[in-house]
Amino acid sequence: LDLSSNEFTGSVPTWFGEMASLEMLDLSGNKFSGEIPGSIGGLMSLRELRLSGNGFTGALPESIGGCKSLMHVDVSWNSLTGALPSWVLSSGVQWVSVSQNTLSGEVKVPANASSVLQGVDLSNNAFSGVIPSDISKLQNLQSLNMSWNSMSGSIPASILEMKSLDVLDLTANRLNGCIPSTVGESLKELRLGKNFLTGNIPAQIGNCSTLASL
Numbered sequence: 750l751d752l753s754s755n756e757f758t759g760s761v762p763t764w765f766g767e768m769a770s771l772e773m774l775d776l777s778g779n780k781f782s783g784e785i786p787g788s789i790g791g792l793m794s795l796r797e798l799r800l801s802g803n804g805f806t807g808a809l810p811e812s813i814g815g816c817k818s819l820m821h822v823d824v825s826w827n828s829l830t831g832a833l834p835s836w837v838l839s840s841g842v843q844w845v846s847v848s849q850n851t852l853s854g855e856v857k858v859p860a861n862a863s864s865v866l867q868g869v870d871l872s873n874n875a876f877s878g879v880i881p882s883d884i885s886k887l888q889n890l891q892s893l894n895m896s897w898n899s900m901s902g903s904i905p906a907s908i909l910e911m912k913s914l915d916v917l918d919l920t921a922n923r924l925n926g927c928i929p930s931t932v933g934e935s936l937k938e939l940r941l942g943k944n945f946l947t948g949n950i951p952a953q954i955g956n957c958s959t960l961a962s963l
Contacts, residue, residue, distance in 0.1 A: 753799065754778040766791045775799040777823065782806065785824070790815040801825040801846070808832075809847065814840050825849050825870070833876070835859045838866065838887065846870035848894070853877065856895070862886035872896040872918070880919070882907045889913050896920035896940065904941075906931045915959075919944065928954075935959060 750771060757779040765774065766788025773796060774789070781803040789798070790812025796819060805827040813819070814836025822837075822845040829850040837845055839859040848870045855878035856871065866887050872894045879902035880895065890911060896918045903926035904919065910931045918940040927948035928941065937959050 751775045752779070757781060759783070761786050763788045765789060768792065770794055772818075773797040773799075776803065777801040779803050784808070785810055785813075785829075787812040789813060792816055793818060795819055797821045799823045800827070803827055805829055809834050809837075809852070811836065817841065820844070822846070833857070833871070837869065839863050841865055844868040847874065848872045850874055855879075856881060856884075856900075858883045858886055864888055866890055868892040870894040871898065874898055876900060879903075880905055880908065880924075884908055885911055887911075892916040894918040895922070898922055900924060903927070904929055904946075909936075927951075932956075 750773065753775045760783035761776065761781055763786045766786060771792050772794050777799045784807035785800060785805050787810040790810060795816045798819060801823045808831035809824060809829050811834045814834065820843045822842055825846045825848040827850050829852055831852060832854040833852055833856055839861045840863060843865055844867055851874060853875040856876050858881050867889055868891055876898040880900055882905035885907035891913055892915060900922040904924055906929035909929050912935060915935060916938040917936065920940045921943040924944040924946060928946060928951055930951040930953050932951055932953045
């Protein structure tokens with residue numbers, strides 16, 4: 750169901766959650782408001798959920814984690830608040846963006862961390878606390894964007910050791926300390942600007958033959 754790039758307003762009807770065979774729901778680029786209905790979590794066949802560019806408020810429903818077929822989620826450019834739901838880093842979703850909202854709190858990696866997540870964009874929110882070292886449990890993660898938040902502390906060495914990681918963007922946080930010397934050789938983009946990092950630039954970065962942007 751594609752209703753994107755129109756002028757729809759008001760709340761999303763709860764009966765959307767009754768469309769049992771729905772595989773794709775695209776409501777992006779409208780003027781919807783109110784909360785994202787938790788009933789969407791009942792869509793067992795849903796593979797793509799695109800809600801970006803609206804005026805959704807409130808929390809990102811935990812119930813979405815019940816969509817067992819879901820692979821792609823984009824809820825960027827809304828006014829969502831609250832914490833990051835556990836399903837973002839533990840479900841079968843392969844790509845998720847919550848960028849350009851007002852989500853806050855610490856980013857926590859569940860014990861049952863996803864083994865299929867390939868890309869996560871948490872940029873331009875109000876996340877705080879340290880970057881969890883156990884993000885490295887996301888074994889197939891290729892792209893991690895946590896830029897423009899309020900993350901503090903040092904950069905965990907375990908993240909830079911991830912063999913699958915191609916893109917790491919930690920721009921514009923409150924990170925301090927040195928860049929870990931354990932820089933993965935598979936990195937293509939490493940963005941650490943606008944922080945409070947100190948010390949020397951690790952010579953190991955010179956071994957990153959695939960690095961195209963620093």
